Amino acid sequence: MDVELRHLRVLLAVVDASTFTGAAAALHTTQASVSRTIAALERALDARVLRRTTREMSLTPVGTRVVAHGRRVLAEVAAVQRAADEARGDLRVGYAWAALGRHTTAVQRRWSADHPGSALVFVQSNTPTAGLTEGTADVAVLRGNVHDGRLGSALVGTEPRVAALAADDPLAHHRSLRLDDLAGRTLAVDPLTGTTTEELWSPAAAPAAIRAVHGVDEWLTLIAAGQAVGVSAEATATQHPRPGLVYRSVREAAPVPVRLAWWADNPPAYLESLVQLVREEYARPHATA
Numbered sequence: 697m698d699v700e701l702r703h704l705r706v707l708l709a710v711v712d713a714s715t716f717t718g719a720a721a722a723l724h725t726t727q728a729s730v731s732r733t734i735a736a737l738e739r740a741l742d743a744r745v746l747r748r749t750t751r752e753m754s755l756t757p758v759g760t761r762v763v764a765h766g767r768r769v770l771a772e773v774a775a776v777q778r779a780a781d782e783a784r785g786d787l788r789v790g791y792a793w794a795a796l797g798r799h800t801t802a803v804q805r806r807w808s809a810d811h812p813g814s815a816l817v818f819v820q821s822n823t824p825t826a827g828l829t830e831g832t833a834d835v836a837v838l839r840g841n842v843h844d845g846r847l848g849s850a851l852v853g854t855e856p857r858v859a860a861l862a863a864d865d866p867l868a869h870h871r872s873l874r875l876d877d878l879a880g881r882t883l884a885v886d887p888l889t890g891t892t893t894e895e896l897w898s899p900a901a902a903p904a905a906i907r908a909v910h911g912v913d914e915w916l917t918l919i920a921a922g923q924a925v926g927v928s929a930e931a932t933a934t935q936h937p938r939p940g941l942v943y944r945s946v947r948e949a950a951p952v953p954v955r956l957a958w959w960a961d962n963p964p965a966y967l968e969s970l971v972q973l974v975r976e977e978y979a980r981p982h983a984t985a
Contacts, residue, residue: 701773703737704766705830706730707745711755711763712824713888721910722822722888737762767829774831775962786815787964790826790833792889793912796954797855797931799977806973811966822889822911828957834964836957839891839929848960850971853978854951857891858933858943860919860926865942867925872945875927876901883907884915884924891952892927912936929954954978 709719710730720727738744745759755763787807789795795818796803807816821827825844826836842849859878861868867877875897883903885892888910894902907924909915912932918924920940929952933943956971958964 699737699740701770703733703740704762704770706733707737707759708763708766708770708829709823710734710746710753715753718888718910721914724822770829770831771959774828774959777831786817787966787970788817788819788827788832788834790819790821790828790836792820792822792826792837793839793891794929794931794935795820795837796974796977797929797934799853799974800935803974803977806977807970810969810973814966816970822886824888825957826889828959834958835967835970838955838957839952840955841953842955842957846960847957848963849955849957851953851955852971852974853954855929855931855954856951857927857946857949858930859946860916860928860932861942861944862920862922863940863942865922865925867944868942870944872947874947875949878903878925878927880904882924884909884918884926886911886915890915891929896927896949916941 706719706723709722710716713719713722716727716730716734720730723730734746738746741758741762743758744756745762747754747756747759800818804816804818807814819827819832821830821832823830825847826838827833828836828847829844838849839855859867859873867873870877879897879901881903882905883892883894884907886909894906897903907918909918915926915928916936916938919926920938927946927949930945931954956974958967
């Protein structure tokens with residue numbers, strides 16, 4: 697058996713997520729499928745790549761080398777895909793939760809009008825780089841700071857924060873909330889791609905507990921069931937309405953920075969045009985309403 701690209705993608709997802717469960721969520725598959733793929737990779741290499749115990753998981757020396765080479769291989773494959781996409785004219789924009797929120801459709805329409813024969817194709821990927829390092833995107837929408845030195849980025853706008861609550865939550869009748877109103881509650885957080893951490897709260901008004909989730913759908917389901925509350929960027933409310941769940945604006949909370957990111961050593965064609973277009977849409981009056 698030969699090593700396949702899918703083997704490398706799954707291994708990197710496991711390493712980035714630190715768990716098989718997190719990797720499965722990022723790849724939209726099952727934990728059993730992730731386990732089988734890792735086992736297939738180890739058979740192909742005739743070596744263990746992961747050291748697993750009941751308490752932790754770590755890379756073996758072989759695994760460390762495979763991960764380093766695997767990232768380079770997938771980066772080259774992504775470059776091949778980008779070359780084909782640029783020749784075709786389409787630009788793939790990755791996102792983890794909500795693309796560009798209320799601006800998504802306007803940006804797509806303006807892009808097509810300004811660049812005949814080209815389309816912005818939004819691709820969801822629940823990974824820290826929203827598909828860039830996995831090769832599924834040419835540009836990524838990232839909320840927060842960009843810490844990967846391999847990536848270039850540009851701030852295109854900001855989004856207010858909203859609280860997500862079950863429709864029958866006692867706080868749901870309020871038109872807006874403060875972060876302190878959520879003190880003592882269980883907070884749903886996606887540690888891989890979410891925009892909310894305990895650091896938003898002062899120690900005296902912190903949530904009582906953190907419930908980790910994997911991706912926006914799991915986040916929404918947990919909150920709608922009344923098992924937690926959530927805080928996210930306004931774009932989440934725009935693109936993910938759900939029966940049994942309401943969104944309320946959060947007063948006096950720092951807005952979420954929205955950035956476009958790309959491979960620093962291989963920016964896609966028309967990058968400057970895309971950055972300018974998105975900035976213009978976020979600068980429209982309704983962007984901060």
